Amino acid sequence: MEQNSTVSFISTPGFCSDCGSILPLLGDKGNVTCYACKRIWGPEAFGDMSMSYTIHFNKTNVYALSKQNDEKEEAEGPIVERKCPQCQNDKMSYATLQLRSADEGQTVFYTCTKCKFKETENS
16 A cells, blocks of 8 residues: 655644644745745645634714713713712722733722712722
């Protein structure tokens, strides 16, 4: 039984089927050279690795605020149900930032939608 000498491995796209090494990204001319065995491959070595993206845009009124008791509330970010310690309003907007080291939690800044009282919380 005679074997095909050009293909040693059954490989997945992106790997050299001669030596099994991972292939680098496509070069300028659409070809890649295997780092290990130096064989030159065309784009077919990557198979059908095409990607598609769907971008969903928010509607223009997604952040429109509801009116409560005929008072216009303005938010500085997304709104959560959180009681303001100053005026007892039950809606506060928030924003988050990573102010401490990466292995610690983020800092959450809350702003009352009614009286604009601000408070922070380290999560």
